[in-house]
Amino acid sequence: MPTSSDSGGRETPALAVQNLVAGYGDFAVVDGVSLEVPVGKVVAVAGPNGAGKSTLLKAMLGIARVMSGKVLLDGQDVTSAPLEKLARLGVGYVPQLDDVFDSLKVLENLEMGGYLCNRVERQRRIERVLQVFPQLQAKLHRYAETLSGGERKMTAIARVLMLDPKILVLDEPTASLTPELSRVVLEEQVRPLSAMGTSVLLVEQKAVAALAIADWAYLLVRGRVEVSAPAAEVLSDPNMREIFLGRAAAEVAARSVDAE
Amino acid sequence: MHLLIEAIGFGVASGAVLALGAVGFTLQFGISNVLNITYGSLMTLAAFLGAFLLGLGLNVWLVMALGGLLIGVASVALNRGLLSPLIRRGLQPFGLIIVTVSAGIVVQYMIVAVAGPSTVAYGNLSGATLHFLGWTLTTAQVVILVVALVLMVGLHILLTRTQLGRAMRATSSNRTLARSCGIATTRIGDIAWFLSGTFCGMAGIALAITVESFDFTLGSVVLIPIIAAAVLGGVGQPYGAMVGGLVVGIVSQVSAAYWSPSYENVVALAMLIVMLLVRPRGLFGANSSSRKLLA
Structure with missing residues (x-):
């Protein structure tokens, strides 16, 4: 840092x-x-x-x-x-409400979090945030709007970590x-x-x-x-x-x- | 039975043009949330531009591509030059609709001022008549069908397989969050308006190829079934608009064959109203209340 x-x-x-x-x-x-x-x-x-x-x-x-x-x-x-x-x-930001892309899958939410980096780096970061949030591994292909409150917040924080803020x-x-x-x-x-x-x-x-x-x-x-x-x-x-x-x-x- | 099969064939051909138009219409709405009534006049402009370019001796399919690109640029200019500044000044959606209606009328009468009020015809570009699956279609109709299919598969790949497409869907889903990820949503908006305009222009020229002649009202007449197709499929849903276009096309042609051609739009619109009474969000509308560009 x-x-x-x-x-x-x-x-x-x-x-x-x-x-x-x-x-x-x-x-x-x-x-x-x-x-x-x-x-x-x-x-x-x-x-x-x-x-x-x-x-x-x-x-x-x-x-x-x-x-x-x-x-x-x-x-x-x-x-x-x-x-x-x-x-x-x-600067990474997690709003109080509307903190995930509802109509995108969890994996796509993570990809958007890493929008600013290249494909290789993005993949590396996805693997890294999945180590922090192993529970998301099984939900990667679920649309975010189908997640529970806890899973949504986890997705939101995982997404913002993709930015490496x-x-x-x-x-x-x-x-x-x-x-x-x-x-x-x-x-x-x-x-x-x-x-x-x-x-x-x-x-x-x-x-x-x-x-x-x-x-x-x-x-x-x-x-x-x-x-x-x-x-x-x-x-x-x-x-x-x-x-x-x-x-x-x-x-x-x-x-x-x-x-x- | 033979009549039904033939009518479905015509329906698929005209539905392909409607689907092209409806996909462009709904794509732009899904990203910018502006109900753009100028769309119809831009289709008319494309048809007249097509007549001009054909007059220069260009190939008709090249004209369709060029017309699409030019209307794409015009569409970006409409958003950047007129609508975005008004949105920044806080104009509400209803006011924006009135602005797009007015801009549409202005464009329409600019066309009249330049090209005159009389009808225009591309001449016979239909090509040989083809028979298959019990359908009788012209070569031009088949080419339009293939072009529409290719464009829609292309759009599907763009939206689901590329980072740009995902960014477009992300912007549609939640603009502030998209910005917080570093997505330049204004540029994404430009791309959406450009793609929307390109679909609009190509649909306008495809329509002009398939009708005997047209005048400055071409786009405003076809805008209603296009909006019907977009709403039928669920506004903001490109796949819904594709299916909606085909459904409106087929229902219109079947009703024209069995009843009267003058009622073809009436039947399609009546079906739309019934559909919305049964399923207000349209065929493919999202379950949640948020407008979104689902892929």
């Missing part, structure tokens, strides 16, 4: 957002957000419904309108760059999954990616599960960053936990942290 440093010796983040104001039409949903995703780290963005989490991701990816502020990829200004250009720069942007990857499957996706599929050098930006409503695998956490409320702190600190500090998760969820989280 190539990294670079600025003049102060501090590592340039894989992805950074500076004072981003973004939304739809003239309405700003994201109101001056700044955040950083360091190289090889998992960063979680949590927040209640309507906080602007998905809009933040869409603005970073050139899908929602950026009114002001900057998006930097490895220090390079990519504000409002088209999504296909970001893919070429190594430097940075992975995941919008609520566990939204449609059972708690057990959510844990599997986050702990067994997302977390290991950062160990391989991929930086991950994760938006999750299931904040406990997201914080458990994240290095850093941001809490977004009404389009603004309310809290920015190490994820472990949020989980271990009762006050922070309550701010992030709300009282009821914080108590549940406390029990699970204490149990460990």
Whole structure:
């Protein structure tokens, strides 16, 4: 994983957002957000419904309108760059919904994920992602629309890995999954990616599960960053936990942290 | 029985032309989601271009290929120059339909302005009459049938066996996701409009070859059965459009043989309405609500 440093010796983040104001039409949903995703780290963005989490991701990816502020990829200004250009720069994206090509077979979904590489490299990557997701081997010739929720998400993550992304942007990857499957996706599929050098930006409503695998956490409320702190600190500090998760969820989280 | 077999033969021949047109129509809709009513006028333009090129002494099949390519380019220009800018400015689908209807009328009357309102004929290009399977077809009809078949097999190979074709289906299935894979969906759109225009142009010239004469209304008259064929097969489904074209062609010809030629379109359209009452998504329409270019 190539990294670079600025003049102060501090590592340039894989992805950074500076004072981003973004939304739809003239309405700003994201109101001056700044955040950083360091190289090889998992960063979680949590927040209640309507906080602007998905809009933040869409603005970073050139899908929602950026009114002001900057998006930097490895220090390079990519504000409002088209999504296909970001893919070429190594940004992988898994949307919350519509995360697979329904009318394509699983194998074809993987081939589209590796659209930017040549045939030999594509084949090599297919073999590699099938080692990560051996369950997909038997489903390769099934149309994606016939898959279960878990299989779809697996296909979606396998597809994005075909891009060999430097940075992975995941919008609520566990939204449609059972708690057990959510844990599997986050702990067994997302977390290991950062160990391989991929930086991950994760938006999750299931904040406990997201914080458990994240290095850093941001809490977004009404389009603004309310809290920015190490994820472990949020989980271990009762006050922070309550701010992030709300009282009821914080108590549940406390029990699970204490149990460990 | 003999009459039925003969009528089916004619139906297959005219159905091949409809299928060509319907495949082009549905291919473009599947990718861009624009119901392009200008399509009929572009078919007319192809027929008139064909008359001009034949006048230069070119071979008729070369004319068909050239006409297809020229209408392919015109189709890309229509999308890039008119429709895409309007979509970028937020024009809704209903507004777009009105724009394509208007553009179609403009093209139609531009043809009248240049070529005049009178009928045009390619002359007798039918060739020898061939008899097989109880069918009586002209050489020209058989060639058109073969060309249509080759084009459709070619399209099938493109969509299922090539990375470009898969990217076209991916774009049709989910444009944002396709972009996130690095697929240049605007270029894919151009290719779809070009292919659609090529099918449209070739269908227009094939039609002009098989009729005695035609005028500036050629495309607008045939557009209805073409849309019927596309809807019958399931909009956005190239294979559905192929079958839809054949079904509309055969039903029209059989009803013309047994009833009256003036009712041939009426019967096909009545059948379409019944079909949609029974199966709203068409013969090959997808089970999910999403529009898609299934292969």
